[in-house]
Amino acid sequence: MKKLRVLMLGWEDQPILNGGVGKACFHLAEALANQAELTMIVPQADHLALDQHAEIVGLDALDLAEVKQAPVTKTFERFATTHRVPAALFPYEVPGSPNEDVLETEAQESDPSSVSAATVTEVPAAAEAPQRSVTVGQPQINVTQGPKGTLNFEVIQFARYAARLASHKEFDVVYAHDWMTFLAGMEIKTQRKVPLIVHVHSLSFDRQVGEPLGWIYELETKAMNEADLILTVSQRTARMITKRYGISAKKVQVVYNGADKATPSPVTPVQRKQVTFLGRLVAQKGPLQFLKVASQVLKKDPEVNFVVAGHGPQLEEAKQMVRRLGIEQSVTFTGFLPPAQAEALLKxxxxxxxxxxxxxxxxxxxxxxxxxxxxxxxxxxxxxxVLPQASVADCNDTAGLAKLVLQLLQDTELRKEQVEANQKAVKRLTWTGTADQVLESLQTVLQLQD
Known part of the structure; x- marks a missing residue:
């Protein structure tokens, strides 16, 4: 049977830049490549953008186990034909406001005839393009001058270049991940007359905590209306799509993320009482709620230590809250942690x-x-x-969350019961299984097109 040809619009290789979206996209693509003929188009951020998003704070305040370096660098090139376009896309930043001058510039730019039909592995980054000579057989892409760095500009730039690259490819379906690739997905669908599947990892209602920025919400709405199928990472997200965006539930399918570790670790003993938050320091993740929970716990047990691992726009506000709550001696901020250090912290x-x-x-x-x-x-x-024995409370019930934390610190049997039940459930969550569901969905959409 002929393999399905999938054009996937995704994120950069390094989750250090894009959080869970980049990580999920990578593992899903790796599993999908075993069953489909996969071509990736991903953004290539410039060096300045990388520097701005890769801040690492010292770990001298942490008592971490010895950390070993990961043996293999993760890159899409290991399993898929990969094309990079000069766009610095960082999905969780506050975008610049739409700029009419940029849109006018886009419309006047030279036509796609400057792109050759040859296959390439990389397109020069925008900042370097004017100085770099182009190898024979590679696309020549003229970079538009504009307010580079604003997200609306970068999204348009990614869409334009992705569509040009796609015009020289043969594929059966375009598969776009999250809002920053949706414009490109819609353009490619229109040009090539192929089905569009969008995979929603988060919504503007999540990132802005119920107050979405107008143009992103409008882009999400348009893309989901034009898509032939919408995949989501949870039932919660599926319900939000139908309620907030007016999309028919028949068009939405839930595909849970996988887990990238085959053998779970045994239940961690309470050698010292340490409660950890790991994630971007943004409102949707609840780092300030975590500190309120910490304050409640410390009233009952002052020996508990709290670690906030991650970086983001709420870092300074979180540090101020720690001082205001008077819990400086019990809270440690680590900054961003690479995967190996993050795993060591959890253990x-x-x-x-x-x-x-x-x-x-x-x-x-x-x-x-x-x-x-x-x-x-x-x-x-x-x-x-997907975690049947997780301890769960409402996000605003900090007293209830604190009570759950204290129970798990004090009850060894409860800890063991919960961890083992959750690990058993997680074993069923594999990226191969996720890829199987995605592939089946793509094939179903194609069959309906015939």
Missing amino acids: NSSVFCLPALSEPFGLAAIEATLAGLPVVITHQTGAAE
């Missing part, structure tokens, strides 16, 4: 707590479960749908 912790206000899935909760930790999460977290 040195007693409880994982993610008091998210709006979390479509929550891969960190799965990673904590695999590391042998009981997890305290909220009803507003998609991972609650």
